[in-house]
Amino acid sequence: MRILAALAVLAGLLAGTSPAAAQNRFWLQNNTGQAIVAANVSPSRVQDWGPNILSRGPVGPGMQVWVEPTFADCYLDIRVRFADGTEDGHLGVHACTLTRIVFGPDVSAPTPAPAPPPPRQAEAPNPSFTFVNRTGEPIREIYVSLTSERNWGRDRLGARQILPSGAAMPITLPRTGVCTADMRIVFMDGRIMEQRNVETCSIREYVWR
Known part of the structure; x- marks a missing residue:
């Protein structure tokens, strides 16, 4: 059994x-x-x-x-x-x-959520501004550069150009994180004036008197 x-x-x-x-x-x-x-x-x-x-x-x-x-x-x-x-x-x-x-693709499977976009990098402050001539006389040369640079760069007015008193012109500077600029102007008679370490990121125009 x-x-x-x-x-x-x-x-x-x-x-x-x-x-x-x-x-x-x-x-x-x-x-x-x-x-x-x-x-x-x-x-x-x-x-x-x-x-x-x-x-x-x-x-x-x-x-x-x-x-x-x-x-x-x-x-x-x-x-x-x-x-x-x-x-x-x-x-x-x-x-x-x-x-x-x-x-092939499994249509019954849930579609994965898209990856979140990469975090947006904060944009550097803009040091550019508008230069206003209130000196009472025309300016024949204007030089503006960031304080991090070692030279004045080009004449912003260019050859054979002047900026009459009361006139204005845009000054474009690179966004490098530096917000201070040095300025030099030359009058018609050759006199030179300078301004150093001018903070420009928080202003829209700079008036030279």
Whole structure:
């Protein structure tokens, strides 16, 4: 009697590992733009791909086919071949925990949120300003440079130009983080006047009197 009972238990165990009891069945979904003309499914533990499982023909774009492996393994390797001859595959898929294996974009998966934009760098203050001549006489040369520079640079008026008294002109300076400027003016008779370390980032115009 004990022998018969043991045989019955063994038979039950063998039945539990039969293909009919396997939980590795799934839908093979084609979400690509071309037909799948062949598909192979094999246990991950073996190297042989086995036969083409598409006995009813190709799986067109957007279509799916029900796959019932003839073995009970949960970890599967799946390979497909498309109409243009290219191949794709999923290796080591735990088929016992899912019902669908997708080739192409999985439209059922939530779309990941876009990455946040990089933080915007703070813009350096603007040292540019408008120069106003209130000296009572014309100016023939104007030089303005940031205090970080080692030379006066070019004449802002240019050759054969003057700035009459009461007139104004824009002075453009680079945004380097420096907000102080040195200024030099030359009058018609050659006299020179200078202003040093003038803070210009907080003003719109500078009046020279």
